[in-house]
Amino acid sequence: xxxxxxxxxxxxxxxxxxxxxxxxxxxxxxxxxxxxxxxxxxxxxxxxxxxxxxxxxxxxxxxxxxxxxxxxxxxxxxxxxxxxxxxxxxxxxxxxxxxxxxxxxxxxxxxxxxxxxxxxxxxxxxxxxxxxxxxxxxxxxxxxxxxxxxxxxxxxxxxxxxxxxxxxxxxxxxxxxxxxxxxxxxxxxxxxxxxxxxxxxxxxxxxxxxxxxxxxxxxxxxxxxxxxxxxxxxxxxxxxxxxxxxxxxxxxxxxxxxxxxx
Numbered sequence: 001x002x003x004x005x006x007x008x009x010x011x012x013x014x015x016x017x018x019x020x021x022x023x024x025x026x027x028x029x030x031x032x033x034x035x036x037x038x039x040x041x042x043x044x045x046x047x048x049x050x051x052x053x054x055x056x057x058x059x060x061x062x063x064x065x066x067x068x069x070x071x072x073x074x075x076x077x078x079x080x081x082x083x084x085x086x087x088x089x090x091x092x093x094x095x096x097x098x099x100x101x102x103x104x105x106x107x108x109x110x111x112x113x114x115x116x117x118x119x120x121x122x123x124x125x126x127x128x129x130x131x132x133x134x135x136x137x138x139x140x141x142x143x144x145x146x147x148x149x150x151x152x153x154x155x156x157x158x159x160x161x162x163x164x165x166x167x168x169x170x171x172x173x174x175x176x177x178x179x180x181x182x183x184x185x186x187x188x189x190x191x192x193x194x195x196x197x198x199x200x201x202x203x204x205x206x207x208x209x210x211x212x213x214x215x216x217x218x219x220x221x222x223x224x225x226x227x228x229x230x231x232x233x234x235x236x237x238x239x240x241x242x243x244x245x246x247x248x249x250x251x252x253x254x255x256x257x258x259x260x261x262x
Contacts (some may be wrong), residue, residue, distance in 0.1 A: 005100025157193025
């Protein structure tokens, strides 16, 4: 007989695959201001409606030979990639956050990851972090924080998250006359503050700034675009936020040991 925890993990992984299919709709439609509910999904090349049997996560992509059934144009790798990563992540989160122990924390982790992963892919493709995701994300984060008893920390986190980046962008504009950061980044940091409280912000800002500067600069140099070209900052914020969410206690313990407080 299969272990109940393993069964739940596999079940959540399958649900994650299905959610990943919907997430692909969000990544494509939300930046374009389109409804994610209707009409039915269409091939972006020939505009033909996709039948349900051609829209099964990952499997349909493989059976179709990675091409549209009608126009034979290639189906982007992003579609199965998002479905697989969403399914895998949901399964892993369910494994480490059993619903029987803390269902609220499980829901919080899954919703936060899903929002951040969708926002990351949108930012990479379009350099946008849509209000349609960040504003509801802030509200959801505050709701979870209220349920778990740290609503004041979360309110401060949301306000400080937006305010810090607004101030940095304003100072950068005054110093250079150029925009150094989009308002979507302000709202994304506010969302992370709402989910995890103001205590998460120093780590998220520090890690995302360092990794963004190093990886972004290397990518621009390799692409020969110059250091003034635009790079998406949302993925670095999202990654730093998830690292803090899952490993805040070990990080704090390591830091306290480093400075001799442990």
